[in-house]
Amino acid sequence: MVLLLQYTLIFASVLLLVALGGCFSEHSGVINLGLEGIMVMGSLGGALVMRFFPDLPPVLMVLAVLMGAIIFGMAYSCLLGVACINFKADQTIVGTAMNMLATAAATVFVKAMNTAANPNDVSASIQYINPKKSFLVRIGGFEFNWFMLVAVIGLVVAYVVLYKTKFGLRLMACGEHPQAADSVGINVYKMRWAGVLISGVYGGLGGICYIMVSASEWKFDAGVYGFGFLALAVMIFGQWKPTRIALTALLFGLFRALASVYSGIDFLARLNIPSTVYNMLPYIISLVVLALTSRNSRAPKAEGIPYDKGQR
Amino acid sequence: MKKLLKSDGFQTLIASLLCVIVGLFLGFVVLLFINPSGAASSIIEVIKNFMHFSVGKLRIKNLGNTLVKTSPLLMCSLSVLFAYKVGLFNIGAAGQYVVGSAVSLYAALAWHLNWALCVLLAFVAGAVYAAIVGLLKAYCNVNEVISGIMLNWIALYGANTVLTGVKEPTSPYTLHLVGHAESSLIPSLGLDKLFSNNTYVTIAVPLSVLIAVLILVLLNKTKLGYELKATGNNKNAAKYAGMAEKRNIILTLMISGALAALGGAFLYLTDYEQWSCSQSSVPGMGFNGIAAAFLGGLNPIGAVLSSYFIQHITNGGAYVDLTKYSSQISDLISSIIIYLCGFVFFLKYAINSHLMKSEEKRAQQALKAAAEKGGKE
Numbered sequence: 001m002v003l004l005l006q007y008t009l010i011f012a013s014v015l016l017l018v019a020l021g022g023c024f025s026e027h028s029g030v031i032n033l034g035l036e037g038i039m040v041m042g043s044l045g046g047a048l049v050m051r052f053f054p055d056l057p058p059v060l061m062v063l064a065v066l067m068g069a070i071i072f073g074m075a076y077s078c079l080l081g082v083a084c085i086n087f088k089a090d091q092t093i094v095g096t097a098m099n100m101l102a103t104a105a106a107t108v109f110v111k112a113m114n115t116a117a118n119p120n121d122v123s124a125s126i127q128y129i130n131p132k133k134s135f136l137v138r139i140g141g142f143e144f145n146w147f148m149l150v151a152v153i154g155l156v157v158a159y160v161v162l163y164k165t166k167f168g169l170r171l172m173a174c175g176e177h178p179q180a181a182d183s184v185g186i187n188v189y190k191m192r193w194a195g196v197l198i199s200g201v202y203g204g205l206g207g208i209c210y211i212m213v214s215a216s217e218w219k220f221d222a223g224v225y226g227f228g229f230l231a232l233a234v235m236i237f238g239q240w241k242p243t244r245i246a247l248t249a250l251l252f253g254l255f256r257a258l259a260s261v262y263s264g265i266d267f268l269a270r271l272n273i274p275s276t277v278y279n280m281l282p283y284i285i286s287l288v289v290l291a292l293t294s295r296n297s298r299a300p301k302a303e304g305i306p307y308d309k310g311q312r
Numbered sequence: 313m314k315k316l317l318k319s320d321g322f323q324t325l326i327a328s329l330l331c332v333i334v335g336l337f338l339g340f341v342v343l344l345f346i347n348p349s350g351a352a353s354s355i356i357e358v359i360k361n362f363m364h365f366s367v368g369k370l371r372i373k374n375l376g377n378t379l380v381k382t383s384p385l386l387m388c389s390l391s392v393l394f395a396y397k398v399g400l401f402n403i404g405a406a407g408q409y410v411v412g413s414a415v416s417l418y419a420a421l422a423w424h425l426n427w428a429l430c431v432l433l434a435f436v437a438g439a440v441y442a443a444i445v446g447l448l449k450a451y452c453n454v455n456e457v458i459s460g461i462m463l464n465w466i467a468l469y470g471a472n473t474v475l476t477g478v479k480e481p482t483s484p485y486t487l488h489l490v491g492h493a494e495s496s497l498i499p500s501l502g503l504d505k506l507f508s509n510n511t512y513v514t515i516a517v518p519l520s521v522l523i524a525v526l527i528l529v530l531l532n533k534t535k536l537g538y539e540l541k542a543t544g545n546n547k548n549a550a551k552y553a554g555m556a557e558k559r560n561i562i563l564t565l566m567i568s569g570a571l572a573a574l575g576g577a578f579l580y581l582t583d584y585e586q587w588s589c590s591q592s593s594v595p596g597m598g599f600n601g602i603a604a605a606f607l608g609g610l611n612p613i614g615a616v617l618s619s620y621f622i623q624h625i626t627n628g629g630a631y632v633d634l635t636k637y638s639s640q641i642s643d644l645i646s647s648i649i650i651y652l653c654g655f656v657f658f659l660k661y662a663i664n665s666h667l668m669k670s671e672e673k674r675a676q677q678a679l680k681a682a683a684e685k686g687g688k689e
Contacts, residue, residue, distance in 0.1 A: 033457060079651065083651070083654050083655065084654075087654075087655055087658045088657070088658060089654035089655055089657065089658060090654055090657065092401045092457060093401075093602075093606060093650065093653060093654045094651060094654040096401075096403060096457075096599075096602060096650065097647055097648075097650035097651035097653070097654060098651065100596075100599055100603075100643070100646075100647035100650065101644070101647035101648060101650075101651055103643075104640055104643035104644040104646075104647045105342075105644055105647075107638065107640045107643070108342065108346075108637070108638055108640050108641055108644050109346075111637075111638040111640070112346040112347070112636075112637065112638065115635070115636070115638075116346075116347075119635065122634075122638070124638075124640075221593075221640070222592060222593050223593060225465070225592075225593070226461055226462070226464070226465050229457075229458055229461040229462065230462075232458055233458055233462070236455070236458070274473065276469045276470070276472065276473045279469050280465070280466050280469045280470070283462040283463075283465045283466050284462075284466060286458075286462055287448070287454075287459055287462050287463070287466075290448070290452070290454045290455075290458065290459060290462075291448055291452040291454055292452075294448075294452050294453045294454045294455070295452050295453050297453070
């Protein structure tokens with residue numbers, strides 16, 4: 001049971017971080033379907049830090065890995081910003097392209113790096129068994145992961161920034177009615193850029209968190225298994241509100257955790273349900289949840305529509 | 313020249329070519345960055361694909377292999393394109409393709425059905441599977457991209473489970489159709505002879521091109537196509553004009569899903585590939601279909617060309633210098649191309665506004681000249 005709690009919390013942390021990223025971007029008016037790609041890039045950034053500096057002391061290691069993920073995620077989100085804000089490209093196409101591009105680029109890059117180090121190594125994976133230990137703290141049977149704290153801080157920051165600061169309120173205005181925001185002197189383009197970049201930060205953090213809790217070695221040709229999209233489902237179910245997103249993330253995290261630990265829980269193991277069902281579960285639940293909640297969903301009004309200053 | 317520049321088709325062609333050139337160039341830059349010594353020859357190998365071989369027979373045979381995989385890609389790109397014309401982004405094509413593959417393979421290997429029946433079953437299964445997305449979109453307002461992605465993963469896990477029943481005892485791969493279900497192989501009707509006995513080249517290849525033409529006709533020459541496009545342009549206007557907009561959304565996705573599923577049947581019923589029951593990511597065919605659809609300017613005939621091109625460079629990726637680079641460089645190039653396709657609308661807009669400005673200028677100059685002339689007289 002402790003194991004289930006631990007996995008629930010950690011997967012919820014991933015979903016929470018990424019969903020908050022989507023939340024910032026969408027409140028500014030840009031649909032970020034590229035979150036999956038941003039996660040891949042963020043995880044690559046963090047993994048590279050662990051590969052090249054495996055001997056950092058624990059505290060520094062945690063900080064350095066987080067920084068790596070943030071920088072990569074943020075840099076990658078610029079692709080979305082340039083295309084969708086400055087060039088008014090179709091946000092769906094660009095997001096999809098970013099997801100494909102991230103996996104392909106990470107694969108090519110990691111393979112090239114591995115082959116350069118050892119000509120016989122053609123895998124696309126980075127291993128981080130030892131650095132991973134810096135993130136874990138044992139409390140009895142419970143394995144605390146620093147990412148849980150990161151997620152909580154991320155939640156508090158998101159809540160305060162969005163609702164209690166001038167910046168956050170302005171950001172949300174750009175997603176609701178950019179023309180009105182512009183008329184009172186807010187630079188819509190800048191605000192949208194801010195939204196996209198912040199989503200890059202959160203997405204990158206979510207990405208590194210995801211690969212580190214899932215394995216001790218990540219194959220970058222596999223992407224992040226649709227987690228970016230699960231996070232979008234969490235965001236929609238959470239009605240674009242940070243606190244509700246957090247609760248939803250816990251629920252989804254529970255279902256994802258079941259897939260990892262069901263064989264260890266007597267009652268579930270006895271049911272003898274094939275593992276495929278557990279693997280499908282998070283996706284099925286999210287479909288059901290979306291079906292129930294999307295009808296009355298209150299998305300930012302202007303999301304997905306490129307802002308054109310000259311438009312009336 | 314001006315007239316030519318103004319025509320939408322020409323602009324699309326220019327934009328697509330530009331995307332291809334820039335995509336290849338960026339791919340080249342990536343290769344240079346990884347290892348400068350073999351970059352030029354490797355990118356040329358990607359472009360050459362089957363021309364890599366020096367013997368004519370081998371070239372023709374490998375051209376055949378590229379064509380075998382072009383037909384499912386074309387089906388997926390038609391699927392994406394058809395839905396997009398109706399204002400829906402069917403990223404679920406990847407999952408519908410998986411469903412089509414799984415159903416056709418299972419029908420072939422477990423029930424030994426005739427190939428036409430297997431194809432038909434895949435068609436129906438794809439339509440039904442995509443109908444879920446349609447129903448959710450029409451009645452529950454669920455974003456089709458997110459539900460599509462969820463269904464992609466569900467399809468993958470489902471396919472792996474179902475096909476485990478017909479796999480080789482010692483490997484994760486499904487049984488070969490040759491030797492187990494000969495009647496389920498799509499016939500080649502002599503096409504294999506054309507490609508120096510490449511038995512994988514079947515009527516699926518011409519069939520997929522034929523379907524592209526059918527889609528073109530359906531979209532542009534029929535009442536149904538008109539209604540669907542109207543629904544895509546403005547759901548509410550279509551509703552007020554008396555069209556069943558909910559039915560249209562569901563119908564569109566069903567057709568779209570059926571097309572993608574056909575793609576799966578067209579590949580796996582040739583026995584060119586075996587399904588790996590342990591694969592952990594959704595096959596890229598459906599996603600490449602998105603690339604092909606946009607690169608082809610969202611036109612079925614354009615999709616034929618662009619699908620071939622995407623498959624051409626994907627197959628070509630196998631011939632890069634594998635001691636230095638990986639074959640995924642082709643995936644990288646195609647994903648860069650899709651990203652660039654996002655800019656196509658902007659490019660067209662820029663061309664058009666430039667044309668309009670210069671026209672306006674000319675008109676003003678003409679007016680001025682006329683006024684001056686009038687003043688003199």
